[in-house]
Amino acid sequence: MKDYTQAIEIAKNLHWIGMYLPNDPFQCHPYFIENGKNSVLVDPGSMLEFEAVVKKINSISSMHHIKYIILHHQDPDVAASIADMEKLIQRDDLQIITHSRMVPLVKHYLIQSLYYEVDKNDYRLQQDGLDLEFFSTPYCHSPGAFVTYMPNNKTLLSGDIFGGIEESWEFYAKEDYFEKAKQFHAEYMPSRDIFNYALNQIERLDLELIAPQHGSIIQKKYIANLIEQMKNLECGLYIKEDYRDKLIGTIEELKKKDIELNASLNDIKEKEKLLFHKAKMADMGVMIGNIAHQWRQPLALNNTIISILREKNIRKLLDAKELDTKLQEMEESIQYMSDTIDDFMHFYNPSKKKLLFNVVESVQESLKITQPMLQQIEVKLHFSHTDTFYIQGYKNEYTQVLVSILTNAKDILLLRKIPSPYIQINIYETKEHHIVVEISDNAGGIEEGCITRIFDPYFTTKHQSVGTGLGLYISQMIVEKNMQGILTATNTTEGALFSIIMRKNHDQ
Ligand SMILES: [Fe+2]
Numbered sequence: 001m002k003d004y005t006q007a008i009e010i011a012k013n014l015h016w017i018g019m020y021l022p023n024d025p026f027q028c029h030p031y032f033i034e035n036g037k038n039s040v041l042v043d044p045g046s047m048l049e050f051e052a053v054v055k056k057i058n059s060i061s062s063m064h065h066i067k068y069i070i071l072h073h074q075d076p077d078v079a080a081s082i083a084d085m086e087k088l089i090q091r092d093d094l095q096i097i098t099h100s101r102m103v104p105l106v107k108h109y110l111i112q113s114l115y116y117e118v119d120k121n122d123y124r125l126q127q128d129g130l131d132l133e134f135f136s137t138p139y140c141h142s143p144g145a146f147v148t149y150m151p152n153n154k155t156l157l158s159g160d161i162f163g164g165i166e167e168s169w170e171f172y173a174k175e176d177y178f179e180k181a182k183q184f185h186a187e188y189m190p191s192r193d194i195f196n197y198a199l200n201q202i203e204r205l206d207l208e209l210i211a212p213q214h215g216s217i218i219q220k221k222y223i224a225n226l227i228e229q230m231k232n233l234e235c236g237l238y239i240k241e242d243y244r245d246k247l248i249g250t251i252e253e254l255k256k257k258d259i260e261l262n263a264s265l266n267d268i269k270e271k272e273k274l275l276f277h278k279a280k281m282a283d284m285g286v287m288i289g290n291i292a293h294q295w296r297q298p299l300a301l302n303n304t305i306i307s308i309l310r311e312k313n314i315r316k317l318l319d320a321k322e323l324d325t326k327l328q329e330m331e332e333s334i335q336y337m338s339d340t341i342d343d344f345m346h347f348y349n350p351s352k353k354k355l356l357f358n359v360v361e362s363v364q365e366s367l368k369i370t371q372p373m374l375q376q377i378e379v380k381l382h383f384s385h386t387d388t389f390y391i392q393g394y395k396n397e398y399t400q401v402l403v404s405i406l407t408n409a410k411d412i413l414l415l416r417k418i419p420s421p422y423i424q425i426n427i428y429e430t431k432e433h434h435i436v437v438e439i440s441d442n443a444g445g446i447e448e449g450c451i452t453r454i455f456d457p458y459f460t461t462k463h464q465s466v467g468t469g470l471g472l473y474i475s476q477m478i479v480e481k482n483m484q485g486i487l488t489a490t491n492t493t494e495g496a497l498f499s500i501i502m503r504k505n506h507d508q
């Protein structure tokens with residue numbers, strides 16, 4: 001039979017210094033970590049046990065040897081005696097070890113000392129020959145609750161967790177301890193999930209002993225089983241049936257909404273895929289149109305040459321020299337046709353990686369592709385540049401954006417039958433080191449109220465046969481999502497103005 005009027009060493013340098021309160025089923029246990037002049041007082045308790053606790057500390061050490069006081073949470077049964085403890089300790093370097101969430105509460109006990117906030121110190125204290133690890137057990141049962149692990153003796157100082165309510169108090173827990181501890185946990189731990197989070201932290205530790213602030217001290221042989229039983233305990237909100245039913249209802253509803261949301265997200269993804277596919281097809285259409293346009297002349301030329309050669313051959317008028325010249329002409333125009341295909345194929349190939357490139361070159365390439373169309377309806381181009389403006393990005397995609405904007409401008413100039421149509425391209429660098437390419441026209445501008453919608457998929461002011469609006473939608477995606485730039489549209493006095501704004505590459 002142990003003498004509970006004395007301090008009891010429960011592990012190396014760790015002493016129980018509580019006081020048995022007869023007929024109180026809710027016993028409170030302070031502990032003392034003996035460490036010379038840098039000792040630690042754990043959960044000092046209330047004024048009910050104050051005298052006995054001080055007496056026990058003085059029997060193994062001295063109040064003046066306490067350098068740290070751990071407060072695992074802020075309840076009065078843990079901390080109400082703290083101001084009076086401070087007065088007896090009388091040390092300027094005394095520190096209160098607690099969680100920062102507890103500080104605004106425990107200061108009401110008139111604490112004078114400094115705080116050592118575990119959450120701001122990597123949940124560890126390794127100084128003065130001490131090695132303490134702290135584990136956050138939020139809402140069990142206080143928002144800042146934590147537990148303390150002593151690696152040197154494998155003991156867990158667990159605060160309210162594993163506390164028991166016992167009609168007849170036993171110093172060491174027996175096999176039936178869960179029965180004595182379950183009511184307190186069911187009532188004080190907010191929910192099974194939250195309690196399990198704390199238990200999972202504790203379960204990972206190499207444990208010889210658990211010393212809770214209430215109930216009995218738990219030895220190794222009972223620990224694993226006790227944790228297992230605690231894990232399955234319904235707690236807090238869940239112990240009341242109507243709460244539980246409501247909660248389960250809410251969870252079910254949330255699950256259902258989640259499933260619905262996922263389904264609609266998949267729908268959106270499918271639509272986006274389709275859009276890209278359509279855009280690709282529209283691009284192909286434009287490409288074939290352009291190739292056809294560029295081929296018309298050389299094809300006609302070859303056709304004429306063949307007719308002439310055949311005619312002369314029939315009349316035996318063909319001499320070797322002329323044949324050679326004509327064949328050379330044909331060869332050149334076929335080469336031109338082949339180059340056209342190469343140009344377009346190259347341009348429509350997606351860029352593999354972000355590269356440093358000169359936007360002036362990109363503009364020139366986009367003009368090479370669109371110029372035949374522009375010439376066809378006599379659009380004047382105002383663009384000349386000798387400078388270089390380097391940006392980092394996907395060059396071919398950037399050029400495609402330019403082609404899209406130019407094609408768009410051309411379509412509207414044609415649709416609105418603008419006399420003396422023109423497109424102007426400006427490139428400049430801003431003070432903030434952005435490279436801006438501006439493409440403007442004199443087609444009358446974007447209609448009032450449409451300016452915010454022109455980048456929407458399927459938005460188009462053109463006739464159905466002219467476009468689908470995909471070009472601008474995809475262009476904005478390319479500039480803003482893939483290259484972190486900005487693509488905007490505004491109106492000038494004469495027409496629309498598209499700006500592509502990209503960050504300058506500073507390596508240049
Ligand atoms: Fe408590």
Ligand SMILES: [Fe+2]
Nearest residue numbers: 075077160213
């Ligand atoms: Fe407590």
